[in-house]
Amino acid sequence: MTSHPTTPLPASLEWSIAPGRLPYAPALEAMAERVAAIRAGTAAEAVWLVEHEPTYTAGTSARPEDLLDHRFPAVAAGRGGQWTYHGPGQRTGYVMLDLTREHGSVRARDVRDYVRGLEEWLIRTLDRFNIKGERRNGRIGIWVADRARGTEEKIGAIGVRVTRWVSWHGVSLNVDPELSHFAGIVPCGIAEHGVTSLHRLGVLATMEDADAALMSAWGEVFG
Template sequence: MLRKGEVLKLGIVPYMEGKEIQLKAFERVKKGETDGILILLQHPPVYTIGVSGGFDENILVPLEELMKKAELYKVERGGKITFHGPGQIVAYPIFNLAKWQKDVHLFAYKLEETIIKLLEEYGIKAGRKPKYTGVWVGDEKICAIGIAVRRWITWHGIAFNVNTDLSYFGLINACGITEFGVTSMQKLGINEDIEKVKEKMVDKFSEVFGIHFNEITLDRLAVIDNAKA
């Protein structure tokens, strides 16, 4: 069955404004107006800490120093601390799992599969790592996953490093992981325009999740007038 969804492509959006956009999309999906909304954007530099916590042991510099570099928020997603910033595509799939399968682990698996297939387009062999979430190239993570689910509707999502400034990750144990590092498409020798990567990502979401997307604008959600597409 081909589901019907919407995709919203934005530029750089402050983290809390992005959260408000997610919540508006969530309400639209909850009302049954669409099977799912995929939001693609970037954030200004920001660290977020999920419900698994690990605040003290995973910040490697004094808190004041960290907050000079980027904002810091505690959020509702799973997982520990991670970084978002320009050059990283953050994808928020607001999907009604009742239209697919009420299985959060399968949903996370499909998110990983989406990015694995995306990287195949660029000749990058990526995969999963036992005991860890996300998508990996060797021993380095290129895409982090942190989701939340309410009434079988998903929010939060994935963070995929295209040409991100990876030095921000040096101030934290990203996702609470100490033994492995992070990477990006740029670090792997692929210099691609981030908007082109977004387009391919939409295609892979459509393929993996069996959903056809119609593109919408912020006006459709009637939120945040100053966020520019």
Template structure:
């Protein structure tokens, strides 16, 4: 999709609380997002960006069709979650930065299509910071690098507040994608920054870059904290981050 479809917001600058949380189990992060979403809808917390890495996990969005799971769920090398975001099946795991944005679109622009394009813009700007030229593809959501997908996007919007967001492959083992048709897109592969960039930046460096570009795209004053400071985030229930409701299997496929 042409870049000109995205336009910067004219909304006044506001705060975006952002934190790099390190590796967090999927269900714990999902529960935290739901708590933050409810708090944001009620005006009890600011816009919040969670930056993290997951243990290996497959997630199936609302558009997932049976054919997107090449391998039966019981035979997949990692747990599977049916989740409340848009889009199809994807993988989250080691070597990938996930950016979950809980944001009130009414303070930016109440337009879901524009929001998706803005998330693509964030990913494109992050790639450009490392000297890489990403691409949009007409009719598809996400960002591609050298014809292969490097950033996936899937969101939920409830009462104009968002959750879920984007994932950017930094150094992901491509074998994890073999049992699925990522996002239901046939005939296009998946790539990572490390295949195009040496030396490859670390996950936390990429996370900080994502936070900075979210601030630029959405017109927000970013307050960034590292994992050791995560409980200081306004409105974040620290006990959720400490809870591990499941134990996804790790290792390589």
């Protein structure tokens, strides 16, 4: 993520999986470098799959009072949205695309359509585990409803930043994180609904299973 070719590359997409657990600050630095290189035409677009050390991250709309616990580092992320948690057992997908171009069904220069594409990517990923992920008006992210109990919980988060039409940040999918860690924030400013994970729903997927599902579902949305 830190070295770039010196000659322009053809349009392509580079997938990478970061080994181990990565602190959040180096990920921000690496994304910024890659976004600048994509904008300069010296690096390919990229999707970077990461597992972080426990961190609370603040979007541009985050309210200080929604950080309820200071046991983990709190970092200003620079993306849109409010507070979210990243940590072990959660797969974070950083998506760095040139949005001046169409990507599959996602229109060029349309940030709202891009966000909808990220939502669809998570929905189709969950479908591979026979889990029905759903959108909710006014609530960013992907939700799983328990209609028998009349409840719903968040399983995937979305937060984006676009710099001169190059995207960064992206999505997170709860595979098997410690769900009690989410209690240290008001996730995305929504206090009345909880969070869940693949394991909590009885799907004992590994991180490798989640990665395979994310990669498989990508082309159905972004081409």
